[in-house]
Amino acid sequence: xxxxxxxxxxxxxxxxxxxxxxxxxxxxxxxxxxxxxxxxxxxxxxxxxxxxxxxxxxxxxxxxxxxxxxxxxxxxxxxxxxxxxxxxxxxxxxxxxxxxxxxxxxxxxxxxx
Amino acid sequence: xxxxxxxxxxxxxxxxxxxxxxxxxxxxxxxxxxxxxxxxxxxxxxxxxxxxxxxxxxxxxxxxxxxxxxxxxxxxxxxxxxxxxxxxxxxxxxxxx
Amino acid sequence: xxxxxxxxxxxxxxxxxxxxxxxxxxxxxxxxxxxxxxxxxxxxxxxxxxxxxxxxxxxxxxxxxxxxxxxxxxxxxxxxxxxxxxxxxxxxxxxxxxxxxxxxxxxxxxxxxxxxxxxxxxxxxxxxxxxxxxxxxxxxxxxxxxxxxxxxxxxxxxxxxxxxxxxxxxxxxxxxxxxxxxxxxxxxxxxxxxxxxxxxxxxxxxxxxxxxxxxxxxxxxxxxxxxxxxxxxxxxxxxxxxxxxxxxxxxxxxxxxxxxxxxxxxxxxxxxxxxxxxxxxxxxxxxxxxxxxxxxxxxxxxxxxxxxxxxxxxx
Numbered sequence: 001x002x003x004x005x006x007x008x009x010x011x012x013x014x015x016x017x018x019x020x021x022x023x024x025x026x027x028x029x030x031x032x033x034x035x036x037x038x039x040x041x042x043x044x045x046x047x048x049x050x051x052x053x054x055x056x057x058x059x060x061x062x063x064x065x066x067x068x069x070x071x072x073x074x075x076x077x078x079x080x081x082x083x084x085x086x087x088x089x090x091x092x093x094x095x096x097x098x099x100x101x102x103x104x105x106x107x108x109x110x111x112x113x
Numbered sequence: 114x115x116x117x118x119x120x121x122x123x124x125x126x127x128x129x130x131x132x133x134x135x136x137x138x139x140x141x142x143x144x145x146x147x148x149x150x151x152x153x154x155x156x157x158x159x160x161x162x163x164x165x166x167x168x169x170x171x172x173x174x175x176x177x178x179x180x181x182x183x184x185x186x187x188x189x190x191x192x193x194x195x196x197x198x199x200x201x202x203x204x205x206x207x208x209x210x
Numbered sequence: 211x212x213x214x215x216x217x218x219x220x221x222x223x224x225x226x227x228x229x230x231x232x233x234x235x236x237x238x239x240x241x242x243x244x245x246x247x248x249x250x251x252x253x254x255x256x257x258x259x260x261x262x263x264x265x266x267x268x269x270x271x272x273x274x275x276x277x278x279x280x281x282x283x284x285x286x287x288x289x290x291x292x293x294x295x296x297x298x299x300x301x302x303x304x305x306x307x308x309x310x311x312x313x314x315x316x317x318x319x320x321x322x323x324x325x326x327x328x329x330x331x332x333x334x335x336x337x338x339x340x341x342x343x344x345x346x347x348x349x350x351x352x353x354x355x356x357x358x359x360x361x362x363x364x365x366x367x368x369x370x371x372x373x374x375x376x377x378x379x380x381x382x383x384x385x386x387x388x389x390x391x392x393x394x395x396x397x398x399x400x401x402x403x404x405x406x407x408x409x410x411x412x413x414x415x416x417x418x419x420x421x422x423x424x425x426x427x428x429x430x431x432x433x434x435x436x437x438x439x440x441x442x443x444x445x446x447x448x449x450x451x452x453x454x455x456x457x458x459x460x461x462x463x464x465x466x467x468x469x470x471x472x473x474x475x476x477x478x479x480x481x482x483x484x485x486x487x488x489x490x491x492x493x494x495x496x497x498x499x500x501x502x503x504x505x506x507x508x509x510x511x512x513x514x515x516x517x518x519x520x521x522x523x524x525x
Contacts, residue, residue, distance in 0.1 A: 003218045007255055008322030010222040014229055016315025021233035023307035026297040029238050029287055033245055033280065037229050040252055040272065043264075045318060051259040053331030059260030062348035063332045066357060069267045069349070070364045073430055073507075076276050077371035080514040083283045084375040087517070096290040099297055187410065194403040201398075 008048035014041030028086045028096055032079060039075045043068045118170035125167030132160030146203050154196045158189050218258060225251045238291055242280045249273020262426035263349040266418070270434035271511070278441065279515045344493045346424030353428065354496045358485045362474060365467040365503065368510045372463070376454060378518045385455030385523035388516040390444050404446030411439035419504050423493075429500045433507030440512045451516055455523050459509070466506025470499050 018038025022031050046064045053061030090096040139152025165185040172178045228251060232244035249272050256265035299307075336348050336356065345351045353361050379386075415435035422428035443449045452459045473495055474485040487495050 003214070003258055005322060006218055006222055007259055009319050010225060010255070012315045012318035012322060013226055015318055016311035017226075017229050017233055019314055020307050020311035023310070024299055024304055025233075026299065027238065027291065027294040029280075029284060030233075030241060033238075033241055034233050036245065036276065037232060037248070040249070040268075043268075044252070044255065045322070047256060047259050047261050047264060048322060050261060052325060052329040053333055054260065055331050055333040058333050058337065058348055061331045061333045062336050062352045063357070065261045065264050065349050066352035067360070068261070068264050069353065069428075069430060070360055072264070072267050072272045074364055074367055076271050076279075076511075077368050077514060079276055080279055081371045081374045083279055084378050084518055087283060087286060088378045090287055090290050094290070095293050096287050097294045097297060187407075190403065190406060194399045197399040 004048045004051040007044060011041045011044030011048060014038070014044060017041070026097065026099070028082075028089075028098055032082050032086070036075065036079060039071070043071055046071075122167045122170050125163050129160040129163030129165075129167060132156050132163060136160060147200060150196050150200055150203075154192055158192060161185055161188055221251065221254060221258065225255060238287065239281075239284045242277070242284045245280060246273050246277035249277065263347070263422075263428060263431070266426060266428075266431040267434075270431050270438075274438060275434055275511055275515060278438075282515075342489070342492070343496070345496065347422060347426065347428070349426070350422050350428050350496075354500060355487065355492065358470075358474070361503075362467065362470050362485070365470060365506065368507070368514075369463065369467060372510050372513055375514060375518055379520070383519045383522060385453060386519035386521045387451045387453045387523075388513070388518060389520040390441075390451055390516055400446045401448065404442050404448050408439040408443055411435055411442075415439070415504075415508075419500060422500070423497070429504045430507060433504045434511055436504065436508035437511035437515070440508065441515055444512075444516070453523055454513070454519050462509045463506055463513075466503040469502045473499055 015038055018034045018036070018041055021034025022038060025031050025034060046068045047060070050060040050062075050064035050068075053064070055061070086096055133156065136153050136156030139156060140149050143149045143152055162185055165181050168181055169178050172181060225248065228244055228248040232241050232248055235241040235244055250269060253265045253269040253273065256262070256268055333348070336352060339355075340346070340348060340351055343351055343355055345355070376384075415432045418427040418435065419429060419432035420427075422432070444451050454460075473487075477484050477486040480486045480488055
């Protein structure tokens with residue numbers, strides 16, 4: 001088993017792990033974390049494909065590697081937006097949950113804290 | 114000459130790994146956060162220094178050697194600062210999360 | 211060769227272990243620290259599969275800047291954690307989620323274990339024009355020459371994300387300055403670090419940008435390092451966060467994509483159309499675009515971590 005195959009299996013496991021974490025955790029912050037783990041597993045699979053495409057005196061195919069670099073930066077910007085939304089939600093409603101709590105105060109009160 | 118350099122590398126890197134493992138044992142076994150910090154900083158800095166020392170004979174050029182030493186110095190700088198900050202937070206708040 | 215295999219196996223086990231810890235740890239803060247460590251170990255994995263540029267990006271952006279953002283978010287959200295953690299899903303949902311996760315992972319593992327033969331690759335196509343471009347690093351050539359449209363669009367996505375983050379501020383704060391999590395006291399260790407490290411960090415950042423043309427490196431990694439130095443200076447209190455209404459700041463943010471777009475539109479004068487480079491000027495154009503791009507990326511990444519403005523604009 002080459003290094004590429006080993007890390008490819010690792011990436012597949014990371015995707016499964018991240019998917020489980022995204023679905024199961026009630027807190028949005030933990031969902032965002034698990035989603036990042038899922039994303040990095042997908043990038044690892046890209047990297048394994050790049051490694052398998054090693055040719056022409058290069059260690060790996062540069063096109064998937066460039067796509068992963070783009071993907072990492074875009075994933076960070078998505079995480080930043082998600083975290084900003086989460087912080088705004090928690091500052092307005094006082095709690096960071098996604099549940100629609102029937103005992104909560106009426107929403108739509110625009111001026112939060 | 115090559116054999117001598119390789120021997121230096123093996124001994125220094127092994128010693129460095131031993132120190133880092135000692136630091137990790139301290140992290141796991143010491144009772145409270147301040148003593149754990151102490152074990153980590155002392156042992157890990159020394160361990161990293163020994164590993165860098167062991168890698169110096171294997172590097173291909175002077176600039177590679179200087180980069181390795183720079184890495185060690187920067188790791189010490191960052192580690193020392195962060196340790197002080199964490200220790201201050203522990204003193205102020207009791208226990209960090 | 212045995213040592214390499216043992217190292218790879220140990221690294222894979224470590225990465226999976228830290229990922230499991232990140233997903234299943236109790237307190238959110240511990241999970242975030244686990245995520246930062248996971249990112250750094252993943253960078254080692256990237257080096258092992260011969261993708262050093264990606265390793266630099268993962269360590270700088272994926273684990274470094276993302277880690278800073280997540281740590282500050284976890285700290286701010288600590289008071290709300292108790293109530294949020296109380297709504298654990300029932301065993302039925304857990305079982306279904308686990309089954310789905312195992313199914314997806316097994317499908318991807320099958321893809322890995324029985325891949326397409328021969329391995330599809332674009333490496334020879336990429337290598338064919340490196341000489342003409344006078345760029346030694348094939349990943350940089352892909353990012354800024356072959357697939358420059360992707361990089362341009364990615365820059366615009368970064369800008370859009372920043373505008374999204376800014377738009378979450380209440381109306382009265384629009385144009386104001388974000389408030390960075392105050393760290394340490396004046397004259398303390400953080401101030402020492404913020405005085406010593408940024409000059410070194412800026413040199414390293416510029417070096418990584420410059421060397422990215424021939425060796426692993428490039429605009430994104432360099433931008434992340436410069437953003438980290440800027441954030442360090444702001445967190446230590448040595449410089450205030452900029453007001454987002456300033457035209458100078460907005461000019462820096464927009465300059466990267468604007469220059470890239472201008473170079474692209476100028477390509478219409480050439481036979482190949484949008485984003486094509488003239489033969490003799492390819493390398494200087496790529497370097498010029500990269501430099502402005504790095505400045506914009508550094509500013510955008512720093513502001514994304516700083517968050518929406520939280521104080522009024524001083525008129």
